[in-house]
Amino acid sequence: MSETSLYPPLKRFLESLGYAVKGEVSGCDIVALADGDPPVVIVCEMKLQFNLELLLQGVDRAVACDEVWLAARLSSNGRGREDDPRFRALCRRLGFGLLGVRGENVELLLSPAAPPPRRDPKRRSRLIEEHRRRRGDPTVGGGSRQPIMTAYRQEALACAEALSEGPRRPRDLKPTAPNAQKILHRNVYGWFNRAERGLYELTSAGREALQRWPAP
Incomplete structure (x- = not known):
């Protein structure tokens, strides 16, 4: 054809x-x-x-x-x-x-008369927030095979760095990680373990993460 x-x-x-x-x-x-x-x-x-x-x-x-x-x-x-x-x-x-x-x-x-797509204010806000929360420029643009150093991962690494010195309470980490309570509780990466009520410690996975990525 x-x-x-x-x-x-x-x-x-x-x-x-x-x-x-x-x-x-x-x-x-x-x-x-x-x-x-x-x-x-x-x-x-x-x-x-x-x-x-x-x-x-x-x-x-x-x-x-x-x-x-x-x-x-x-x-x-x-x-x-x-x-x-x-x-x-x-x-x-x-x-x-x-x-x-x-x-x-x-x-x-x-139709050529169709109105252009509207901007998504939520996506726009997420872009701005992530950009502002990141410390420095830790990830080279264009890479997709390696884990991206997001603002969340940076803050989780800050928590891990603090816990590498021994068990801590979330409020002890707030000066360097304002969202420490949520990060420790969610434990997205498996880096943390609750040693006892209100007290968290670093897991072996957390120690490996600190060796892979320098502390922010």
């Missing part, structure tokens, strides 16, 4: 919306015009599947038209880019429409 097989159903679809449609106009796969003075200009770029090249073509065409539509065959297994929420969100931010073709049928996946 070639890209040209997508043209007939896309042409019929756009014509049903009232546009005059022609193929291969000045390097564009499809150009559709709506009545007006000046006319509304739509450019539709086609690929056999949604990919980066199709997206880049849309970015290039956007300066010459009023609307950009990206069209491709719909994947048979539901794992194509058209089903990736990140791809759709990017197209929404760019103001691109998406059309999916299956046989002779065309499905409107995303």
